[in-house]
Every structure is written in C-alpha cells, then in structure tokens.
C-alpha cells in the first residue's frame with residue numbers, strides 16, 4: 001500500500017483563468033511526488049501561460065488542438081482519454097464547468113472530458129460573481145450529481161482585488177482531493193502534525209559547535225508521508241543539507257534551546273508531535289564569546305545537559321507524542337523504560353550500529369513501541385517507506 005502519487009498518470013487540464021500560472025506549481029509538486037503529468041490546455045489557457053512552460057515542466061508534449069495540422073493515424077483523443085489514472089482540471093473556468101455539465105465537446109479538453117471514465121477533479125477559480133452565477137452553480141451541482149469531484153474555491157482576495165469566493169485553493173487541498181479520488185488513504189485528513197528533524201548545533205565559540213551526524217532524512221520522510229496522508233504539517237528542522245519539503249510549513253532552528261522554543265510555540269494547535277530530531281544531550285556550559293585560540297596544550301570543555309524537549313513538552317501537550325530513540329543494542333528494554341519515563345505515547349527505536357540504518361543512511365530499520373505495550377518491527381527499507389509504515393501503524397493502532 002502506498003500513499004504516494006508515484007507512477008500515477010495524471011491528465012491536467014488547464015483553462016483560461018488568471019490562476020493558470022498556479023498550474024505550473026501544481027505540476028512541479030505532482031512530479032516531485034512521483035506522478036507522471038500530461039497537460040491539455042484550452043486555447044484560452046495559452047493566452048495566460050505558454051505551452052512551452054508546461055512541456056518543460058512535464059517532460060511531455062502539451063496537447064491543445066483537437067484538429068492538429070498533421071493528424072495522427074487512428075483516433076488519438078480516444079486513446080489518450082483511456083490512458084490516465086485521474087483527470088484534474090485546474091484551474092477550471094466557468095466555461096469548462098458549463099461545457100462538461102452539458103456534454104459540449106468543441107475543443108480537445110472538453111472532448112477528453114466527455115470520454116474519460118477515470119476519476120475527475122475540477123478545481124475552479126474565477127471571479128466571485130462568475131462562481132455565484134446560477135448557471136455555474138447548476139453546472140457544479142450536475143457534475144457532482146454524476147460523481148465528478150468539484151472543489152469549492154476559497155474565499156479571499158481575487159485578481160480584481162475584490163474579496164469573495166473564487167480563489168484557486170491551496171495546493172495541499174488540491175492534492176489531498178486528488179489522493180481521495182485515486183482512493184489513496186487519507187488517514188490524517190484534518191489533523192495537524194508537528195515533526196522535528198535533524199541535529200542541533202551547540203556553540204563552543206562564535207565559529208565552532210558540537211553536533212551529531214543526523215542527516216534529518218528520517219524526519220523529512222515522516223513530514224512528507226504525513227503530508228501525503230492528508231495532514232497539515234509543520235517541520236521544525238535543525239541544520240541539514242536537504243531540500244525543504246514542499247507544502248509543509250518549515251521552521252529552521254540551530255540549537256536545542258531554539259528547537260525547544262519553536263516546539264513550545266507551535267505545539268498548542270497540533271494533534272500529533274513526532275520528535276525525530278537528534279537534539280544534543282549535552283552542550284558547552286560556557287560558550288566563549290570570542291574564537292578560542294589555538295593552543296599546544298590540551299583544553300577542557302565543560303558540558304552541561306541540553307534542554308530535554310520531550311520532558312518539557314510532555315507536561316504541556318495533550319495530543320499524541322511520538323518519540324525517537326537511537327540505540328546500539330537489540331534489547332528493547334531501555335526503550336520501554338524511556339517510553340514510560342518520558343510519558344510519550346510511542347517510541348520509535350532505531351540502531352546506530354546496524355548497517356543501512358540510523359543516521360545518514362537512506363534506509364532504516366525500526367521498532368515502534370506503544371505505551372499500551374504493543375511492539376511492532378518495521379523491516380529495513382527506504383526511509384520514505386519506513387515513514388509511511390510508521391504513520392500507517394499509528395493511524396491503525398487502536399490499543
């Protein structure tokens with residue numbers, strides 16, 4: 001089972017709306033999540049964004065003409081219409097909604113919409129009066145009545161600077177609807193999940209620090225998987241060399257204190273905290289305000305315990321807490337004790353001494369222990385897969 005759009009073939013219909021440029025970002029996001037996207041533009045859409053842009057972003061030719069100058073053999077639009085897992089029309093104009101609701105097929109996109117039998121999602125964007133027009137509303141109701149999915153546009157400032165219903169929705173909402181029509185589970189729809197990731201850096205002086213080898217890959221994979229399962233995700237990250245996760249709110253921090261402050265600030269509105277960051281256990285007791293000069297003699301650095309984020313947050317947070325523990329032994333007893341002592345709901349155990357697991361690795365091998373005593377092993381796999389399995393397990397755990 002997967003929650004990703006990997007290998008899904010999506011036909012994206014782009015219409016002549018002022019929001020057509022937002023389809024470019026949509027294509028990028030879909031492709032980053034593994035989907036294969038082909039764009040069909042209406043003639044009007046080409047007035048807003050050049051087809052070259054979509055050809056470059058999708059790596060496929062863009063379809064525009066119902067009657068191309070050099071017709072291909074056969075009936076290509078019928079073959080094309082049968083080759084997709086889903087069709088998304090985004091932005092959808094009042095015009096295309098009206099056409100689709102009345103079987104009008106006078107250009108390539110409207111013809112394809114008349115033929116396809118895969119799930120279809122319309123993402124309307126238009127002036128609020130166009131949206132409220134009874135003809136548009138009737139078209140939307142007809143389409144919905146036939147099982148087509150039509151997203152309600154968002155309320156906000158429109159291109160004309162009027163405020164009203166008509167804005168193109170947030171990409172996360174669009175993707176979450178797309179996953180729904182593709183029957184991809186949305187275990188965390190409507191939930192807010194906070195993930196911490198990466199190491200912290202504890203300054204020794206203005207140019208040096210103590211840190212650890214955490215790459216942040218496990219936390220980033222969890223943030224991505226949570227987003228794909230429908231959650232609204234905030235990712236608090238220590239310094240890492242990873243690209244930020246699209247459609248997650250990112251907060252960058254450096255020290256354990258900064259990570260604690262960010263978690264305290266954000267946790268109030270969250271349902272689940274996943275603490276995958278490798279926060280320092282110790283930090284220099286007295287960081288020097290000047291660069292420590294080289295010396296031929298040994299020097300000592302006094303260390304003090306760094307803030308225990310879990311301990312502080314556990315007292316303030318009512319939702320589900322998922323802690324991580326990195327250990328160098330197969331015995332799960334220390335993790336069971338830590339789970340109890342820290343008051344977390346789950347602890348995910350991974351090992352630093354296993355090949356292909358723990359810090360820096362692309363793969364991981366974990367055990368998920370619950371405070372109710374359930375223990376589940378997730379076999380070695382890519383961190384993205386392990387992340388999905390962890391979240392799937394948490395969603396389905398009814399202990």
Ligand SMILES: Cc1cc2nc3c(=O)[nH]c(=O)nc-3n(C[C@H](O)[C@H](O)[C@H](O)COP(=O)(O)O)c2cc1C
Pocket residue numbers: 014015016017018019042043044045092093094095096125126127130
């Ligand atoms: C500047 C401008 C912006 C427009 N924006 C929208 C829009 O956001 N939504 C919409 O439904 N129509 C909009 N229209 C009207 C459509 O472009 C027009 O109805 C067109 O025929 C739609 O063709 P299509 O549905 O084949 O793309 C706009 C027109 C112009 C000139």
